[in-house]
Amino acid sequence: xxxxxxxxxxCLLTVTTARTTLxxxxxxxxxxxxxxxxxxxxxxxxxxxxxxxxxxxPGEKGSLAMEYTGAADSDPQKACRPSTAPxxxxxxxxxxxxxxDDRFSVQITISDRVFAGCRTVGTATIPVFSNRIxxxxxxxxxxxxxxxxxxxxxxxGEVIKLDVxxxxx
Numbered sequence: 001x002x003x004x005x006x007x008x009x010x011c012l013l014t015v016t017t018a019r020t021t022l023x024x025x026x027x028x029x030x031x032x033x034x035x036x037x038x039x040x041x042x043x044x045x046x047x048x049x050x051x052x053x054x055x056x057x058p059g060e061k062g063s064l065a066m067e068y069t070g071a072a073d074s075d076p077q078k079a080c081r082p083s084t085a086p087x088x089x090x091x092x093x094x095x096x097x098x099x100x101d102d103r104f105s106v107q108i109t110i111s112d113r114v115f116a117g118c119r120t121v122g123t124a125t126i127p128v129f130s131n132r133i134x135x136x137x138x139x140x141x142x143x144x145x146x147x148x149x150x151x152x153x154x155x156x157g158e159v160i161k162l163d164v165x166x167x168x169x
Contacts, residue, residue: 030057030058030098030168030169031055031056031057031168031169032055032056032057032058032096032104032166032167032168033053033054033055033166033167033168033169034053034054034055034056034062034094034096034106034108034164034165034166035051035052035053035163035164035165035166035167036051036052036053036054036092036094036108036110036162036163036164037049037050037051037052037162037163037164038050038051038052038090038092038110038112038160038161038162039160039161039162039163040158040159040160041158041159041160041161042157042158047158050066050090052064052066052090052092054092054094056094056095056096058096058097058098058104059095059096059097060095060096061093061094061095062093062094062095063091063092063093063094064091064092065089065090065091065092066089066090066091067087067088067089080118080125080126080127087113088113088114088115088129089112089113090110090111090112090113091110091111091112092108092109092110093108093109093111094106094107094108094109095107096166099139102141102142103139103140103141104139104140104141104142104166104168105137105138105139106137106138106139106140106164106166107135107136107137108135108136108137108138108162108164109133109134109135109136110132110133110134110135110160110162111132111133111134112130112131112132112133112134112160113129113130113131113132114129114130114156114158115127115128115129116128116129116130116155116156128155129155130153130154130155130156130158132150132153132160134150134160134162136148136162138164140164140166141166142166142167142168143165143166143167144165144166145163145164145165146163146164147161147162147163147164148161148162148164149161149162150162
């Protein structure tokens with residue numbers, strides 16, 4: 001486990017891979033470099049970008065997670081978030097499968113949990129999270145990049161854009 005420190009939070013970065021059997025896959029000695037850039041926008045303004053990089057063999061499932069273990073001390077809403085609250089973070093899972101004509105099917109799932117603030121319900125103040133699970137299947141050639149835009153989330157109103165680049169060797 002690798003600890004990354006940012007100005008907003010302490011992140012725990014965890015990498016796992018697992019071999020899957022999905023019919024017969026000719027993996028040869030190729031590897032696929034999958035770059036995923038998750039960008040969050042408030043209107044036209046980019047709020048933050050998170051880059052993820054997975055190196056996979058075709059037919060191999062990979063997972064990369066970044067977990068935020070706490071809010072910054074300067075966050076005035078930190079007080080409403082108890083230590084037992086679920087952790088916020090982002091996880092990217094992907095599998096790359098070869099197709100015909102040097103193309104690849106990229107199945108990607110993004111699980112995203114963001115601390116969205118505090119709400120008062122009666123006399124209690126409770127933490128609120130925005131949770132999204134996004135699944136997409138893309139068809140890319142090596143060296144190709146595509147962008148997927150997702151509508152605003154219902155809690156924060158942020159729009160998420162995914163830039164996905166595949167490079168094979």
